[in-house]
Amino acid sequence: MNDPDLSEAQQALVDAEESLLAAACPGAGKTQAMVARYLKRTGEEDRRGVALLSFTNTAVDEVRLRCAQRADALRVPHFVGTFDAFVHRFVVTAFYAKAFGQKPNYVQSWADIDSARFRLPEMGRTRDLDLAWFDFEPDGRAQLILGRVPHAFGDAAAHRMLARRKPEAESQAAHLFGRLLRAGTVSCEAARVLAEYRLSIPDERAVLAPLLRARFAEIIVDEAQDCGREELLILRFLRDCGVRIVMVGDLDQAIYEFRNATPAAVEEFAAGLPGRISLGDNWRSSRAVCAFNSALRSGRLTEAAYGDASLTQHPVHLLQFTKLEQIVPAALEVAERYKLSAKEMMLLSHAEAHGMKAAGAVNIDSSASSRVLAIAHAGFQLRSQQTAPKTRRGALAQVERAVLAALTADRATPDHSLAALCEEAGLERRWLEGFAVRMALALDPTGQSKQVFAAEVRAFLKTASWGVVPPPDPAVLSRLFKAPLDSAWAGVAGFGITPAVRHSTVHGVKGMEFPGVVLVLPERLRVHPVTERTVLDDWEGDHDSEARRVLYVAGSRARRLLICAVHRKHAARVSALLTAWCVPHLHA
Numbered sequence: 002m003n004d005p006d007l008s009e010a011q012q013a014l015v016d017a018e019e020s021l022l023a024a025a026c027p028g029a030g031k032t033q034a035m036v037a038r039y040l041k042r043t044g045e046e047d048r049r050g051v052a053l054l055s056f057t058n059t060a061v062d063e064v065r066l067r068c069a070q071r072a073d074a075l076r077v078p079h080f081v082g083t084f085d086a087f088v089h090r091f092v093v094t095a096f097y098a099k100a101f102g103q104k105p106n107y108v109q110s111w112a113d114i115d116s117a118r119f120r121l122p123e124m125g126r127t128r129d130l131d132l133a134w135f136d137f138e139p140d141g142r143a144q145l146i147l148g149r150v151p152h153a154f155g156d157a158a159a160h161r162m163l164a165r166r167k168p169e170a171e172s173q174a175a176h177l178f179g180r181l182l183r184a185g186t187v188s189c190e191a192a193r194v195l196a197e198y199r200l201s202i203p204d205e206r207a208v209l210a211p212l213l214r215a216r217f218a219e220i221i222v223d224e225a226q227d228c229g230r231e232e233l234l235i236l237r238f239l240r241d242c243g244v245r246i247v248m249v250g251d252l253d254q255a256i257y258e259f260r261n262a263t264p265a266a267v268e269e270f271a272a273g274l275p276g277r278i279s280l281g282d283n284w285r286s287s288r289a290v291c292a293f294n295s296a297l298r299s300g301r302l303t304e305a306a307y308g309d310a311s312l313t314q315h316p317v318h319l320l321q322f323t324k325l326e327q328i329v330p331a332a333l334e335v336a337e338r339y340k341l342s343a344k345e346m347m348l349l350s351h352a353e354a355h356g357m358k359a360a361g362a363v364n365i366d367s368s369a370s371s372r373v374l375a376i377a378h379a380g381f382q383l384r385s386q387q388t389a390p391k392t393r394r395g396a397l398a399q400v401e402r403a404v405l406a407a408l409t410a411d412r413a414t415p416d417h418s419l420a421a422l423c424e425e426a427g428l429e430r431r432w433l434e435g436f437a438v439r440m441a442l443a444l445d446p447t448g449q450s451k452q453v454f455a456a457e458v459r460a461f462l463k464t465a466s467w468g469v470v471p472p473p474d475p476a477v478l479s480r481l482f483k484a485p486l487d488s489a490w491a492g493v494a495g496f497g498i499t500p501a502v503r504h505s506t507v508h509g510v511k512g513m514e515f516p517g518v519v520l521v522l523p524e525r526l527r528v529h530p531v532t533e534r535t536v537l538d539d540w541e542g543d544h545d546s547e548a549r550r551v552l553y554v555a556g557s558r559a560r561r562l563l564i565c566a567v568h569r570k571h572a573a574r575v576s577a578l579l580t581a582w583c584v585p586h587l588h589a
């Protein structure tokens with residue numbers, strides 16, 4: 002029976018009877034259609050399961066919520082979860098347990114654990130190397146992906162040094178990878194490598210194929226454009242086992258190339274599937290936003306506005322700025338013209354720092370310059386209800402470093418990992434974390450002068466109970482915990498102030514929508530290290546690039562109003578592009 006809430010194209014996705022790619026535009030209602038299919042198929046299959054796989058826990062939670070009325074659809078043999086959870090449960094765990102004689106302990110990412118960091122001898126003043134910067138082959142070989150090494154690793158000479166010592170870094174990374182695996186620590190990246198390894202062994206394929214064939218009738222893949230090499234390999238295996246593969250996605254929203262997800266590889270895999278349907282009705286956005294999406298899209302799909310927002314006549318607004326701080330007041334003026342409140346607006350940028358500065362939020366890095374300020378900042382973050390876990394962890398890590406500096410008289414280099422510093426200081430990391438939380442919460446800078454607050458910090462450290470380690474030297478405390486500069490302390494007043502407009506990176510709002518979006522194009526655009534092109538070069542030259550897709554994802558989050566806040570240097574180019582692509586636009 003047809004679902005009255007679904008369009009014809011969405012219904013075609015629900016009813017499809019062969020493996021296929023459903024290529025959808027932004028706002029096509031992929032989730033709605035996919036969940037409708039999942040519920041229908043789980044009702045039809047009584048023996049074998051249907052799996053619905055997503056890439057993020059948020060997307061998984063959303064699907065589970067929408068299936069809440071049908072508890073049977075969430076029970077065995079069916080499966081709703083992340084791609085990683087699927088790989089762990091059905092491909093890797095048993096294989097690992099057999100090979101290593103223990104159960105694996107999965108961690109989200111190497112980046113989350115200190116023991117996945119290491120140093121090369123005589124590396125100088127650089128940060129530790131991180132396993133997350135390497136790709137691993139099924140035979141355990143490592144490949145350093147220089148594009149993943151963050152700027153903060155060190156100065157230009159440090160980056161050159163690392164490029165020169167790449168083979169040495171790769172050999173150490175491979176060694177550490179093997180050591181962690183043997184110890185039972187398996188990151189999601191490592192699990193994918195193990196899955197790939199397992200599937201490369203003919204005997205293992207012969208064991209796994211009948212199990213998966215008997216267990217699953219169909220795998221539905223949400224956000225299919227984010228499939229990387231290993232996911233595609235697993236899907237290929239499942240397809241060869243006779244499991245139906247239904248992929249739903251928008252190749253132009255592929256913004257995870259750093260983890261090997263490339264739209265070209267997904268397209269190639271999809272070309273081998275018997276079916277393909279297009280979902281080109283955008284139920285989310287106004288006509289001007291749809292035109293903006295079409296101007297940025299590299300794929301062939303044509304998109305049209307279909308939902309309530311299609312009646313909105315607001316053009317895209319081009320807002321020129323010279324300083325990031327000018328954006329919000331001007332954008333709010335435009336929003337007000339269309340009766341949109343500040344709460345309905347979302348400011349998006351590729352790099353977090355630009356959005357933060359434009360929104361007037363205090364940047365945690367600015368407090369890194371002073372230990373006293375870092376402690377004030379962490380206290381605020383811990384007390385606030387709105388702090389994201391990642392921000393809280395970052396703020397606390399700065400307090401931990403400050404405490405370690407006090408104990409080691411700042412002898413340790415600031416570039417060592419916290420785990421290494423704890424070892425040097427003879428402290429348990431867990432104890433230090435607890436100490437940092439207690440200290441940040443005990444000290445409140447509200448209404449205090451910087452001198453008084455700095456004195457409170459020193460007094461706290463002087464009188465604290467240090468347990469196993471000797472207390473810090475008072476002379477060291479006076480030297481390391483001075484009152485911060487006036488300009489930095491002025492920022493403390495801003496800690497408690499919520500910015501007028503919410504802000505996020507583009508990657509942080511994937512799958513979401515907002516009545517109004519302010520998209521920031523800053524003065525300095527990223528230059529791709531290989532192509533040496535910026536996003537505007539890509540757009541003008543019609544090159545499909547991740548930077549261009551990031552703009553597309555950002556703009557397509559808007560329902561009614563899109564404001565492109567463009568630095569004066571680039572305004573003429575963006576205006577010319579919007580004109581060339583017939584995007585209705587106005588200069589604000």
Ligand SMILES: Nc1ncnc2c1ncn2[C@@H]1O[C@H](COP(=O)(O)OP(=O)(O)OP(=O)(O)O)[C@@H](O)[C@H]1O
Pocket residue numbers: 006007008011025026027028029030031032033251254284285308511512513514557
């Ligand atoms: N058939 C429909 N009729 C009316 N509204 C719909 C229909 N399908 C989806 N919508 C609405 O359109 C909006 C976009 O849907 P959804 O967020 O699922 O899109 P999406 O395909 O996941 O988009 P994106 O990939 O850009 O994140 C939602 O507000 C949803 O409620």
